[in-house]
Amino acid sequence: MWNRKQWSSMTFVIFFLAATSSSDDYACKIPHHSSHPFCDASIPIPHRARNLVSLLTLQEKILLLSNNASAVPRLGLPAYQWWSESLHGLATNGPGVSFHGAVSSATAFPQVLLSAASFNRSLWLRSAAAIAREARAMFNVGQAGLTFWAPNINLFRDPRWGRGQETPGEDPMLASAYAVQYVRGLQELPGIHDAARQDDDDDDDDALMVSACCKHFTAYDLDMWRQFARYNFNAVVSQQDLEDTYQPPFRGCIQQGKASCLMCSYNEVNGVPACANEELLGLARDKWGFKGYITSDCDAVATVFEYQKYAKSREDAVAAVLKAGMDINCGTFMLRYTESAIKQGKVKEEDLDRALLNLFTVQLRLGLFDGDPIRGRFGKLGAKDVCTPEHKALALEAARQGIVLLKNDKKFLPLNRDIGASLAVIGPMAATTELGGGYSGIPCTSTSLYDGLGEFAERISYAFGCHDVPCDSDDGFAEAINTAKQADFVVIVAGLDTTQETEDHDRVSLLLPGKQMDLVSSVADASKNPVILVLTGGGPLDVSFAERNEQIASILWVGYPGEAGGKALAEIIFGEFNPAGRLPMTWYPEAFTNVPMNDMSMRADPSRGYPGRTYRFYTGSRVYGFGHGLSYSDFSYNFLSAPSKISLSRIVKDGSRKRLLNKAGKEVYGVDYAQVDELQNCNLLSFSVDVSVTNLGDLDGSHVIMLFARGPKVVEGSPETQLVGFSRVHTISNKSTETSILVDPCEHLSFADKQGKRILPLGSHTLSVGDVEHVVSIQIY
Known part of the structure; x- marks a missing residue:
């Protein structure tokens, strides 16, 4: 077949x-x-x-x-x-x-x-x-x-x-x-x-x-x-x-x-x-x-x-x-x-x-x-x-908005474009124009990450380091190291392409392929200034070595950025766009490959050493967590408006009064949760959470506000936390911006029990945005 x-x-x-x-x-x-x-x-x-x-x-x-x-x-x-x-x-x-x-x-x-x-x-x-x-x-x-x-x-x-x-x-x-x-x-x-x-x-x-x-x-x-x-x-x-x-x-x-x-x-x-x-x-x-x-x-x-x-x-x-x-x-x-x-x-x-x-x-x-x-x-x-200026501009905007800044020690980025410094670009993915990943067509324009950076740097040089992404040989290392030594700043492009991850082909390791890790470390050690590491590909990577290395000042994940990825990356590196992307998946350490891929269970099971999957249930260590993403600005948050208490009820069939009944028809007190399908007019219980975010930096830019909820652990299998809403807003330097996120408690604060029935825990639910929290108490009357 x-x-x-x-x-x-x-x-x-x-x-x-x-x-x-x-x-x-x-x-x-x-x-x-x-x-x-x-x-x-x-x-x-x-x-x-x-x-x-x-x-x-x-x-x-x-x-x-x-x-x-x-x-x-x-x-x-x-x-x-x-x-x-x-x-x-x-x-x-x-x-x-x-x-x-x-x-x-x-x-x-x-x-x-x-x-x-x-x-x-x-x-x-x-x-x-x-x-x-x-x-x-x-x-x-x-x-x-x-x-x-x-x-x-x-x-x-x-x-x-x-x-x-x-x-x-x-x-x-x-x-x-x-x-x-x-x-x-x-x-x-x-x-x-x-x-x-x-x-x-x-x-x-x-x-x-x-x-x-x-x-x-x-x-x-x-x-x-x-x-x-x-x-x-x-x-x-x-x-x-x-x-x-x-x-x-x-x-x-x-x-x-x-x-x-x-x-x-x-x-x-x-x-x-x-x-x-x-x-x-x-x-x-x-x-x-x-x-x-x-x-x-x-x-x-x-x-x-x-x-x-x-x-x-x-x-x-x-x-x-x-x-x-x-x-x-x-x-x-x-x-x-x-x-x-x-x-x-x-x-x-x-x-x-x-x-x-x-x-x-x-x-x-x-x-x-x-x-x-x-x-x-x-x-x-x-x-x-087809390929209209409007569509091409939208592709550029999509790449800008998605790129994630993972590390930026001592605010190394953005680089100052006006000082005329020389730039070296190293790595096999730097010069390729195949930046679409799986299920791609023929792009309107084909430019590489190197081409995009070349539009911003007056003096730019390139060395492949590895002949290809599998990087089975270090033949190109000497040239890459020499190129890096002669430049003021170095961008190393490493990561994955469709030879490593695609339809019909799963990975076996979370590390950089072949000798890529050695290339990154060698070039970083040789550079006169700390380097910028750019990671391509869709699969999470264990780059703990780069996170720990002080000679690697900044790390950016560009995924498969499409036809405008080169320009989008350059705009971020040189400060014309303030990054705001957030990781939509957890980045695990290499040890996670010991977990059988065919095990579909989401919840952790300590009895068999199973750590669970995704940020909602995973109990192990992380390289980067779901939602991680830095900006050139710092931000503070404040809850402006959110309810402190929500009361639920179940309507008795005769409609005489509202109360929660068990299957025997007796009134229930002191219960830990309610089954969502037993609650009447659940959609009417939705509430708005109004949040302000203050841009504490000197650069304007968009920012993603992510609202998480942590509920009481009333039954086995409760999520550690879960996303209940998000909003991307544009912020102005040293000013506050307000946004509103609609929360449906029966949808967003619930989860499934072992029988597959959605249940809503009663008691205190902690909503969080960044480092600020607000408690909502859900009760039955």
């Missing part, structure tokens, strides 16, 4: 025709194919979808259940490629996007993890909106589809995961917030893309600019570790961890983001393949209200039979996923075995109809059956709307 990368490359030629169809290849053409009811935009979408399904033969239905959906010439339906990628810009991974035509590049935003480090909801929304605009433009010129399989909102549970770079980090609240903004920006909920519309009076809330897909559902965060591969891995997850860690991002993506697609993952969840898991997929549709289509990950239906041996036959695998609620197979497995599954009585034609209704509904919302797209609401968009 091919993996996803092989599938993308091996089938590109096959799918190229469908992916790059000309703009005149559309459904419902006048006069021959426009009379069908499904072409009548005045008819409600569900009726149009049902009409289309009713007109199809069984063979035609089967041929539409692949990502490369076949044409139906007699109805005037062109082929359609469902698989396009747009994780942080239009990407080449899926066959639905091509850069061969009028558009040869697209704006390359920072990889998701670095964007998440900005903790800026409006930035995420605007970035996704820009990607959507470029996607529609490329669709109009025949170089993209309209269904994009992003965002990746799995939690960055283990620091070795090769795809952690693609995610918003380790915190479920942060990942959910990112998912909501990305999906809203991509799908164009009302008011986001009005400037692109031709019909300003069109207020159809069901319409989509493009379709977003939340992936990979669920508990998918291992690609290849020892004998475990994503195709055969059974993620054993407690109901407690599912409820308060793995599922919240998907719930938010569906309920608040209104995503129109959900991708089920390769792995099994507690013994059942995700794409064949009726309980799991039913949760999304029946409990969370998901309205859209469910796609398999590529060849995930085949794994149900071939790798996981869950199904006894290929036909059983087809039946299992269709009955579970999956709608479309990325791959050809269902094309080959659905008909025989029907003949064997394992699949009914109604199962296909249900899937096709979901698929056609999304296509109708995209306007694919409304006639000529050039005459539609987004018809004016074209090549001129």
Whole structure:
């Protein structure tokens, strides 16, 4: 069986025709194919979808259940490629996007993890909106589809995961917030893309600019570790961890983001393949209200039979996923075995109809059956709307806001640009223009970190030190050391690239690859002044040696900063931008690699020496903690307004008075917690926390305010602390700025018990911002 990368490359030629169809290849053409009811935009979408399904033969239905959906010439339906990628810009991974035509590049935003480090909801929304605009433009010129399989909102549970770079980090609240903004920006909920519309009076809330897909559902965060591969891995997850860690991002993506697609993952969840898991997929549709289509990950239906041996036959695998609620197979497995599954009585034609209704509904919302797209609401968009100055400026802003200053001894940074000092840049990642990480496209402009620094330094030199990121040889050390000795200041660029972490490739160590650590230390020792260490990559690194080394004054994490990363880094190093990014994941010491990667438990278990995972439950030492990030300014905080007491109640069925009852109907006193689903009008209990932050420095700049909560330890498995809100604000030197964070106690102050039921601890909850705290008492009356 091919993996996803092989599938993308091996089938590109096959799918190229469908992916790059000309703009005149559309459904419902006048006069021959426009009379069908499904072409009548005045008819409600569900009726149009049902009409289309009713007109199809069984063979035609089967041929539409692949990502490369076949044409139906007699109805005037062109082929359609469902698989396009747009994780942080239009990407080449899926066959639905091509850069061969009028558009040869697209704006390359920072990889998701670095964007998440900005903790800026409006930035995420605007970035996704820009990607959507470029996607529609490329669709109009025949170089993209309209269904994009992003965002990746799995939690960055283990620091070795090769795809952690693609995610918003380790915190479920942060990942959910990112998912909501990305999906809203991509799908164009009302008011986001009005400037692109031709019909300003069109207020159809069901319409989509493009379709977003939340992936990979669920508990998918291992690609290849020892004998475990994503195709055969059974993620054993407690109901407690599912409820308060793995599922919240998907719930938010569906309920608040209104995503129109959900991708089920390769792995099994507690013994059942995700794409064949009726309980799991039913949760999304029946409990969370998901309205859209469910796609398999590529060849995930085949794994149900071939790798996981869950199904006894290929036909059983087809039946299992269709009955579970999956709608479309990325791959050809269902094309080959659905008909025989029907003949064997394992699949009914109604199962296909249900899937096709979901698929056609999304296509109708995209306007694919409304006639000529050039005459539609987004018809004016074209090549001129890709790589615009506005989008490139936004990519630069996203890189600026995400870069994290990890260390800055004696305020070594920023450097003074006006003194004309010479600068040496050392390291294999310094001169590369491949700064996008996984799921990248072709950027509008290709510049390196060295190029960006060169715009600010009058005299600059370069030495690679290591021939590549694996750094297996020290052949280049002597030249690097000599180059460093001759410069006034030295920037060393070390870290990771996609040879170390990517899809299908997890890391085994948290240390810098190969001899990179020796390179950094040798150059630092030789430099006349302390050096600046710049770290690339998505995975956390154990750089304790650099944190302790006084010759390494400053450390910056730039992740995969996208096309504008070089300029953003230079602006920060030379003080034109005050850094404010915060780490969206914990950086662990190398000893953490002793923890089995296949252990999905979040909570610590001292009895077996298990330290737990993520800042919410981890009990071990850290290199850098979640939320760590420095600025060129210092800040102080003050709580301006927050309640000191909140009273909860449960309403008796007869409504006579409010009191908390146990299951026997007796009034309860002295309880330690309340089950959230037993509380009435929980959403009405939300309260505002007003905070002021004072910039104590001489530089203006943005600042991320992070509100954490620490609740009473009423039951086993309580989080150590958890993020309940955040706000990025612009601050003025020596002045105070106020912000407000809304807290829903039933959502933000609760967690799951061992049965997977959310509980709200009673008693004192400590809210904290920086080093100041405020106590809120939650009581039952």
